[in-house]
Amino acid sequence: MDEDYTLEDMGDKQTLLQGKSFEEKKVEELKPNLRKDIWDFILLVILYFLQGIPLGLALGSLPFLLKSKMTYSDMAIFSITNYPYSMKLLWSPIVDSFFNKxxxxxxxxxxxxxxxxxxxxxxxxxxxxxxxxxxxxxxGFITAYFTIMVILSATQDIALDGWALELLSKENLSYASTAQTVGLNTGQFLSSTVFLAFNSAEFSNKYLRSKPSEYGVLQLGPYLKFWAVCYFLVTLYLIVIKKEKICYDVIESIKEVYKIMWKVIKLPRMRSFIVLLFIAKIGFVTNDAVTSLKLLEKGFKREDLSVTVLIDFPLQIIFGYYAAKWSSGKRPLRPWMWAFYGRIAAAILAMFVVKFFRIPENGEISSGYFILIILSTVLSSFMSTVQFVSIGCFFARIADPTVGGTYMTLLNTLSNLGGTWPRPLILEGVDVLTDYGECQGLSSDIQGITCKTSDGRHDCISNGGQCEIISDGYYNISIVCIILALLSLFLFIKKEVRNLETTPKHYWEIPKDKDEKEKD
Structure with missing residues (x-):
C-alpha cells in the first residue's frame, strides 16, 4: 500500500484495507449486460475492424512481401511505420478538444x-x-505511404477510444476492450493472413486455380481499392444515420487538455505505471518481429504460415472475450501477469523452432513439425491477446471520462510504445550480429557481390540471391531480450502490478483546481 494513502482520502479503515473506494464498489455491483448496448458494440467492432485493415498491411503483410527483396536493415527503415501508432499521444489533446458540437x-x-x-x-x-x-x-515511397495510413488509423483510434467510453454503459465498459480486440484483430487478420494467402501464387495455384500463374489471385492494388469503397460506405452511415450524444462536460481548450495530460502523468501511481508499460514488452519483441521472417528465410512457405495464423485467429476472438470477463474482477491484471509468463515461454519455444527447422529434400515439412510451429504461433499470439485485452480493460476502468480520449490514448500509446521502440534496434541488431558468408543463387552474369557489408547484402537480395548465414544474430538478440524480461519481471513488474490493482479509483482521477472545487 502506498504511504501517501490516508484514512481521510479512503473514507474509512475497512475501505483502506480492501483498497477500494465507494464508487468502485458501486460499479462492481453493476453486472455487465451487453444486450443493452449491442448495436453500439457492433458499431465499435466495425470501426475498429476498418482501422485494422491498413494496420494489418503495414505491420503484417508488407514485411513478408518485402523480405524477399530487402535486408533486415531495410526492414528497420520500414518499421518506422509503427511509430505513429505509438506516438499518437502527441496530438490526442487536439482530437479531444477540437470538434464541431x-x-x-x-x-x-x-x-x-x-x-x-x-x-x-x-x-x-x-x-x-x-x-x-x-x-x-x-x-522511401512505400514507407511514406504506409506511414500516412498508420497516422490516419492512429488518429481515428484516439477518437474511437474516447467514443467507446461514451457509447457503452458503465457496467459494459470492459467490453470496449473486447470490441477493440475483435475488430482490430479481424481487420489485421484479413490484411495479413488472408491477404498473404490469396496474394501467394503457390497458394492460388494449388487451391484456387485450374491453370497456374506467376501471381496470386489477389493483388495489393485491388485490395486497397475494395476497402476504400467499404470505408466510404461506413462513413456515409455515420454522416446520415448515426447520431452522437452532445457532451456538455467537455474541455474545449487544447492548451487546457495538454495541461490535463501533464496532470495525468504526474498522478502518484501513473509514473511507475508508465515505466511498467515502457519496459513490459522488451522480452517479446524479437519473437514478434523476427521469428516468422526467420522461418520464411529458412524455407517455410508463406501459405503454410498463413494456415498457422488461420488456426490461431478464432482462438484469439474466443479468448479475447473471456479475457475481458477475467479482467472484470478483483484482480483485473491477473490475466496479464499469467500471459507474461506465457509470452516468455513462447519466445523460448520460438528459438528452438527456428533453430531446428529444416526443409526436407521433397520440400514438404513433417506434420509433427508443422504442428509444433502451429503450437508456437498460437501460444505467442494467444498470450499477446490476453495481455492486450486485460490491460485494455484496466485502462477503461481507471480512465477519467472527462478527457477519456486523451486519457485512454496516453495509456494505449505507452503500451504500444513498449513494443515499438525496441523494434528497429532489434532488426538492425539481428543484421549486425549475424555473420554472413557468400551470396548464393546468383545468375552467372552477376559476380563479385559479397554479403559482408550492408550494401552487399542489399545487392545480393535485389538480384535474386540469398546470403549464406554462418552464425545467426537472431539467437543472441532473443536470449538478451528474454533475460531482460525475467529481470524486469522479478525485480519490478510483479510488485508494481499488485500495487496497481490495490490503488483506489479516485487516485486515477485528474485533480481539480481550486476554482473548480469552489464551483462544485
Missing amino acids: KFGRRKSWIVPIQLCSSFFMFFFGGIINDKMDEKKIPI
Missing part, C-alpha cells in the same frame, strides 16, 4: 479521417503494384 465530438474526427483513408487507399491502389514489382523497391 453539432456534428459530434468523435464524429468530427472519425468521418473526415475515414474519407481521407478512403481516398488514399483508392489512389495508391492504382500505382502500388507497379512500385512493388520494381527490381529495387522504392522503400
Whole structure:
C-alpha cells in the first residue's frame, strides 16, 4: 500500500484495507449486460475492424512481401511505420478538444479521417503494384505511404477510444476492450493472413486455380481499392444515420487538455505505471518481429504460415472475450501477469523452432513439425491477446471520462510504445550480429557481390540471391531480450502490478483546481 494513502482520502479503515473506494464498489455491483448496448458494440467492432485493415498491411503483410527483396536493415527503415501508432499521444489533446458540437465530438474526427483513408487507399491502389514489382523497391515511397495510413488509423483510434467510453454503459465498459480486440484483430487478420494467402501464387495455384500463374489471385492494388469503397460506405452511415450524444462536460481548450495530460502523468501511481508499460514488452519483441521472417528465410512457405495464423485467429476472438470477463474482477491484471509468463515461454519455444527447422529434400515439412510451429504461433499470439485485452480493460476502468480520449490514448500509446521502440534496434541488431558468408543463387552474369557489408547484402537480395548465414544474430538478440524480461519481471513488474490493482479509483482521477472545487 502506498504511504501517501490516508484514512481521510479512503473514507474509512475497512475501505483502506480492501483498497477500494465507494464508487468502485458501486460499479462492481453493476453486472455487465451487453444486450443493452449491442448495436453500439457492433458499431465499435466495425470501426475498429476498418482501422485494422491498413494496420494489418503495414505491420503484417508488407514485411513478408518485402523480405524477399530487402535486408533486415531495410526492414528497420520500414518499421518506422509503427511509430505513429505509438506516438499518437502527441496530438490526442487536439482530437479531444477540437470538434464541431453539432456534428459530434468523435464524429468530427472519425468521418473526415475515414474519407481521407478512403481516398488514399483508392489512389495508391492504382500505382502500388507497379512500385512493388520494381527490381529495387522504392522503400522511401512505400514507407511514406504506409506511414500516412498508420497516422490516419492512429488518429481515428484516439477518437474511437474516447467514443467507446461514451457509447457503452458503465457496467459494459470492459467490453470496449473486447470490441477493440475483435475488430482490430479481424481487420489485421484479413490484411495479413488472408491477404498473404490469396496474394501467394503457390497458394492460388494449388487451391484456387485450374491453370497456374506467376501471381496470386489477389493483388495489393485491388485490395486497397475494395476497402476504400467499404470505408466510404461506413462513413456515409455515420454522416446520415448515426447520431452522437452532445457532451456538455467537455474541455474545449487544447492548451487546457495538454495541461490535463501533464496532470495525468504526474498522478502518484501513473509514473511507475508508465515505466511498467515502457519496459513490459522488451522480452517479446524479437519473437514478434523476427521469428516468422526467420522461418520464411529458412524455407517455410508463406501459405503454410498463413494456415498457422488461420488456426490461431478464432482462438484469439474466443479468448479475447473471456479475457475481458477475467479482467472484470478483483484482480483485473491477473490475466496479464499469467500471459507474461506465457509470452516468455513462447519466445523460448520460438528459438528452438527456428533453430531446428529444416526443409526436407521433397520440400514438404513433417506434420509433427508443422504442428509444433502451429503450437508456437498460437501460444505467442494467444498470450499477446490476453495481455492486450486485460490491460485494455484496466485502462477503461481507471480512465477519467472527462478527457477519456486523451486519457485512454496516453495509456494505449505507452503500451504500444513498449513494443515499438525496441523494434528497429532489434532488426538492425539481428543484421549486425549475424555473420554472413557468400551470396548464393546468383545468375552467372552477376559476380563479385559479397554479403559482408550492408550494401552487399542489399545487392545480393535485389538480384535474386540469398546470403549464406554462418552464425545467426537472431539467437543472441532473443536470449538478451528474454533475460531482460525475467529481470524486469522479478525485480519490478510483479510488485508494481499488485500495487496497481490495490490503488483506489479516485487516485486515477485528474485533480481539480481550486476554482473548480469552489464551483462544485
